[in-house]
Amino acid sequence: MLALAEGTCPEINQNGEYAIVAITKHGVDVARKLGSTFQQADVYYMSKFERGDEEEKQVQLFEGSVRLLLPSLFQSYKGIILIISLGAVVRMIAPLLKDKKTDPGVVVIDDKAEHVISVLSGHIGGANELTKEVAAALNARPIITTASDVQKTIPVDLFGKRFGWTWESAEKLTPVSASVVNEERVVVVQESGEREWWHYNSPVPPTIKTYSTVREALSVEHDAALVVTHRMLTEEEELILRNGVLYRPKVIAIGMGCNRGTSSDEIETVISETLNELGFSIKSVKALCTIDLKKDEQGLIDVTNKYSWDFVTYTPEQLNEVEIKKPSETVFTYTGAYGVSEPAAMLYSGAGSLALVKKKSGNVTISVAVTPF
Structure with missing residues (x-):
């Protein structure tokens, strides 16, 4: 049980992405119903409404003001669903607000579960979509006031x-x-x-x-x-x-071959310099593609992890299905493929031609393709 006291930040047991919080008898009924059907949600309500099966259902009970629980929820959850009056919620969350790019989505449900209201971070925080999903689960009316949603235009x-x-x-x-x-x-x-x-x-x-x-x-x-x-x-x-x-948009596919043990720093430098030469943004890179012989190449893995790119590998047979301008017998001898960077970029992007056919730089060979528009 969470004992809430002034000046403390309770340690919650987070399992899901969303928190459902109730402080009234009828609100607890709504919270339990929603918690049983809504995936990735943790339920919190006041201990005086304990039903006896909270441990089994992983419900977290608390004593004290819900206001003291909210800071922990704000730090931990993607979305917070409160079965509390809208006015009370506005007053309680006001001191916690930082930025619409980081604040969680906040949704309020009335005590009879007739209305589900998007309160905070409707777009970036996902509250508008959450409102629609919760309303559908409760057969309630979603209330969304964001202008672009109401007018059906571009958010x-x-x-x-x-x-x-x-x-x-x-x-x-x-x-x-x-x-x-x-x-x-x-x-x-x-x-x-x-x-x-x-x-x-x-x-x-x-x-x-x-x-x-x-x-x-x-x-x-x-x-x-x-x-x-x-x-x-x-x-x-x-x-x-x-x-x-x-x-x-994520439209750039980088095809790459490299010597074994090439550092991530060298790989990243070649990619950055190449994109600058082409006048392309690194933010539009979708994937780094290579032959499956390189699926455990740490330098490639580290770079893709750093930028959250797809890391895609192809078999020699798949690569050889793509027609390239200058097949290499030397590359075939070592890999079984007549080329790596060029066909890998073309396979992933679906492009019929390359923005950069092939460039050799130190231990790295790079090709660049853009997904056809």
Whole structure:
């Protein structure tokens, strides 16, 4: 049992990603029902409502003010579901708020489980999606007030998130979001990445226009821009970011061969220098690809772990199915494949040609491909 006291931070027993908290008799009924059906959730409620099966159900009981429990939950959970009045929740979480990029999603349920309300971190923190899931589990009404969700338009801070796109900086997220929800003239420039970013049944609003190049978008009057590209922008092109957000889609496949024992520092340096030469962003790298003989190469493993890239290996037979310009008998003698970096990058990306065919640098051979748009 958690004994909550002023000036202490209780040690909770976290098992899931979400915490469900109740402080009333009816709230406990809701918490137990939701906890039995909602995966990856830990249930907390006051000890005076103990039913006798809490240990079996891994419910954590507490004594004292729930306000003293919240700091520990904020530090530990991805989302917090509170069966407490909205006003009380707002007052209790106010001192805990830091940044929308780090605060957990907070959802409130009324005592009769009729309404599920997205309170905090609706987009980045995932509270809006959590609200919908909890409401569906309880057959309740989801309450979401985020403008982009209500108006069914682009959520700027989540644009392309389901594809793994990342934005370059947060500086213009708020003003660009305002332009979108206020139906100002917005241009979407997409040079690479997935095309299925509009996920509503309704058409794209007429205030949002799409263009295939930055130069083309700069030639028209607009109030805000969303730019999706793996390229580094030129000084002239960066004008579009005066009120714009730059997104990096995961579209670059790096094919690589290396000598046994090549250090991760050398591998990383070659990748960085090569991408700079091509004018590509390292944030758009999706995978590092090689032959299966190198699946235990520590330098390659360390680099992919550092950047959270896919580490993909192919058999010689798979690599030999790809036609390359200069098959190497020497490489075949040692590996059974006529090439490594080139066919590996092409296999993963599905590209018919390479942005960089092949470059030898020290102990490393590198090729670069971009997933076709």
